[in-house]
Amino acid sequence: MEICFLNDWIGSDKKLTILDLSGVPFEVLDITIGLITRFVYDSMFWGRNESYTGKNRPLLLAFEEAHAYLNKDDNNSYSKNSVEIKDGERRIALCHYPMLSWGGAARGALHIHAHIHNKKDGLTFEALRRMDNALNASVEINDYKPAILEELILNNRKFKDS
Structure with a gap:
């Protein structure tokens, strides 16, 4: 089977x-x-x-709520750090938690995060709202559907402006 x-x-x-x-x-x-x-x-x-x-056949694996099952001991850097990837020439920092700074941020590198879902209260959202290259990948922002990068950018603009 x-x-x-x-x-x-x-x-x-x-x-x-x-x-x-x-x-x-x-x-x-x-x-x-x-x-x-x-x-x-x-x-x-x-x-x-x-x-x-x-x-x-390109493949993207996304693990929802990965922090819930990644080992949190000192030997597992995946549970603590972001991961940097490249999409063509574009650098992207991936982390469950939003960051205020990441490699290449001043040169347009993107940061894709989740954690705050669709919450707009507090200092975190106010800081991220001003950062065009920080993208919230939470399901609430993306209508509970997978989104390609261009859709993620558009959905974040709508969310930040609403």
């Missing part, structure tokens, strides 16, 4: 697949996510020249 599920998922023509792991016990959630992520990475890497995966 698991093989059929994975074949249907990886081989699907759908543009979006949401894998709901809310029923997985907390004690094994990190292992489950690690195994799924490893499986997807391996299929993308080893199938990089195939038409159904790899270079021909």
Whole structure:
């Protein structure tokens, strides 16, 4: 049954697949996510020249509420730090929590965060409201749907101006 599920998922023509792991016990959630992520990475890497995966089918994995299951001990930097990626020539800092400064911020690098959801009270929102390159990726801002970068920018402008 698991093989059929994975074949249907990886081989699907759908543009979006949401894998709901809310029923997985907390004690094994990190292992489950690690195994799924490893499986997807391996299929993308080893199938990089195939038409159904790899270079021909870009993939974005988003882990909602990742701070809830990432290990918080000193040996795990992923639970504490942001991650910097590049989209073409554009630098992007990803972090669950909003930051006031990140690498390349003064040169237009983006920061994508969540945590504050759609809250507009307090100093955090007031500071972020003035930062065009700080983007809130919370589901409330994006109508509870995945958003490409251009939509994220537009949705944030609307949110900040409302």
